[in-house]
Amino acid sequence: MKDRPLSRAFYERNTLLTACELLGKLLVRRTKEGIMTGRIVETEAYRSKDDPASHAYRGSTPRNRVMFDHGGLAYVYYVYGFHYCLNATTEVPGTAGAVLIRAIEPLRGLELMLRNRSLSSASPLENITNGPGKLTSAMSITTELNGTDLTSRGALFIRTSPLMKPFRVGTSGRIGVKSAYRRPWRFFIIGNRFVSRTKPRLKFAGQIRV
DNA sequence: GAGAAGATCTCCT
């Protein structure tokens, strides 16, 4: 029962709360080659009209339409001509919100992830998925998965992690955004070596014990 | 239709 995908109700809530509570959950990717699993260790929250850094700031477009749909869908987009970024949509239909998954701790399917990233087995583990572009590359996540329902056992879903130890959550300004970067909407597991950047632009705005 | 910007990563210095 505990390894069921997270429910729709989990996502259709406040985006910041969802971004924080996604930490420690397991991201599961199923492909023809095999299953890959990783623990989410870093997220960023993006909201709607009150968030200039969000794709949804200017309203609905063909690209960001998924953000305005149900919570619990995958929003995948292409950036810089090289990389894909994976988000989980939040909030109820009509209200835009998404949580960018910035980094995961690889748990299962390590060889497959290394192969997808063209890395050797000698590569540092934390180098495989410690960034939005890296984790999508490692898990073969592309825009083909845009709109995928994360609440059902399909090619991509997120589930609880029953063996997860208690951890502390750090917050900071979001990385790579030029507007509204002062908002501490980046969440990460303190002390986890798979977090993408340990020295963000804004120092810890706070800590949360989970 | 053209031009600019971009939620990144890797390599080089």
Added chain:
DNA sequence: GGAGATCTTCTCA
């Protein structure tokens, strides 16, 4: 720490 790679999306004329 900085620059370059390269393509989608959006804005503006």
